[in-house]
Amino acid sequence: MFLHNYFYRLKCIFRDRQAMFWTLVFPIILGSLFYLALSNIGNIDNFEKINLAIVLNSDEAENTAFLETVTETDLFNITETSKDQAHELLNDNQVDGIILFDQNPELSVSQSGINQTIIKSFLDQYLQVSSTLNTIITDNPQALSSGLIDSFTDPTEYVTEVTPTRNNPDPVVNYFYTLIAMACLYGGFLGLKEITTIQADLSTEGARVSVAPANKLKIFLSSILAATTIQMVVIALLMCFLVFFLKVNFGDQLVYIAITCAIGSITGVSFGAFIASVVKREEGVKIGILIGSTMAMSFLSGMMVENIKYTISQNMPILSYLNPANLITDSFYALYYYPDHSRFFTNILLLCAFNIVFSTMTFFVIRRQKYASL
């Protein structure tokens, strides 16, 4: 009986086009869109040379010295030009700034930004180094001959990079983690459907099933098991798509990742079953609540705006622990980013707690219901 029902439920779910679309096809499409839209963002912050126009003065020697200094920094693409032309370039956004080189070099920009700041700080540095040289040479004229200039042209590196995390920070991966969280919770479609088909007051199939001389608990468990099986397969397919086609970086801890996917899938199914049994309204309303709450939870874990997740964890930490989507997202995040597993296990334990609550509530609602007539 158990296996009989299990295999038939597998077939039924698999053939339900609507459920398959929302749990499998929609996340894949959304993931591809994230990929298309975000794949370039990681490179945006990489440094590119800044376009700079320079208007020189009449003193040949000073010009050469200054140009040499600018070229040596290797920060700029330089255009030497006249004053009028430089302003034209600036207005057309062809250059980020103009240096009017004179006794005191002057900078013209059309907006405030990091590139403009870099140009300014280069000029500042030029003035500051001149000031330092003046001070030292006035105090100690011999310094010039004993390698003073070298200490500027060959500076010491005082900053060393340390990476205490497992991988480099990459805000883009969080979008994909929330996507999996959303897909896991969309497993609620399957849980919801299973409850509907075994409850006599929710569907005609349910009425038929209840008439059969079969143990209700057995049927319930085998149906839910079928839904969970399909959901795990769906999540596995989604993961394969993300990892092999979109090359999303999940770190390399396969076993832990599999555990997260499995617990996430179970959470989704039990969440749907919970909604189906607790909400006493027609199916459309239940599906509405399922989609609405999943979207809200995904939003709060950063699916639309990445900073939301951080803001909430800083200001209302309790909310990030009470949000299953965030717990799933955070598990992947912790596996990707942190060298130890304490945060990961906290998330997984909380997810298990959610599962127990959802399942117990469902169980107490659906047990021992008998109808004389419907």
Added chain:
Amino acid sequence: MQVYKAFFKIILKNRMQISIYLIVFIVLAVAFTASYTSPVSTDFTESKINIALINEDEDSVFLDGFIAYLTVNANLVNLPDDPQSLQDALFFQEVDYILRIPDGFSQDFLAGQTVSLEKTAAPNSTSATFMDLRINQYLNTAQTYLNYGNVVSQYELVSSLQNDFSNSSSVTLNSHTDESDSAEKMAYYYNFMAYSLFAILILGVCAVMLVFNDSDIKKRNFASPLKTLNYNSQLVLGSLSFAVLAWLLMVALSFIINSDFMFSEKGLLLILNSFVFTMSALSISFFISNLVKSRSAMSAVANVFALGTSFISGVFVEQVYLGDTVLSIASFTPTYWYVKANNAITSASSLSGSTLTDILTWIALVLGFGIAILGVTLVLLKNRKVEAR
């Protein structure tokens, strides 16, 4: 006008599903415009990066001078010194740079020993490279004073450094537009409209056409004494009124948000552009409505189509951030040209000459899309009718 009335009755039956998109649009539009209203500054402001500073060193005059220098050149963000909150802040870009000054740093530095500061930052980022430069410059200058200058005390060292680093070049800011901030917001508003409008039109038109294309209802309707031309023109009129109504609502909201901008030349161009886009989107919705067979397919198609075109055309993520391949795919959708025109309208320093010609060309392209797809739909419908006989 029975057909026309029936059109709106069906729309009203579907008001829940349709209004979700409208509400999401309004909430996001209001939230976005309320989010920041930075006054347009006429002075140049240096970009400062956010850094978290963890100081494990003992107090000294030299260290105070160094920290004062950092305070001028970066925003110091206070964070608790535990690894998780620091790393979280770095991941979500709350800070761009974490700097740790180890114990004994100043003493060793002043004694001329090899020392180093520890930093954590996203690899290859512009802001982190920039911060490295600033820190190295300060410390190198200090080292130069120690090697060559006549400094006897830390006080002297710090005051020489302060003197040098107070030198600053003068900057003039020639801003060519003084309304860039509100223009940027309006560009975002109108770009975002592409998503909501598309979803609303697809859902609305599909919901109606599903009913009218039902074969039993169709047979009944054709049996009526109403002429086909009259019947069809009422349907066309219905869809047009529905589209214009949705468009008017959104445009009206933009006037509430920023009427000054909307009454300017640029605002009028935005309105023209969005109207042409609405017509084009309506024609695509009409096309889709003749392919979709069920209500569940309807919401799937509306979601995927509206989201998909918006994502690749730069509605959510700006076009400059998208890759070339993505953009060349996107150029086969009207959304791409609509967004491109919006961005050009709002960022132009003056609406004349080549800029205006470009914008009008793009608007014409959007219109072209609409007409082409309408043509395809009509051919499709004609063939279907022939088959049916």
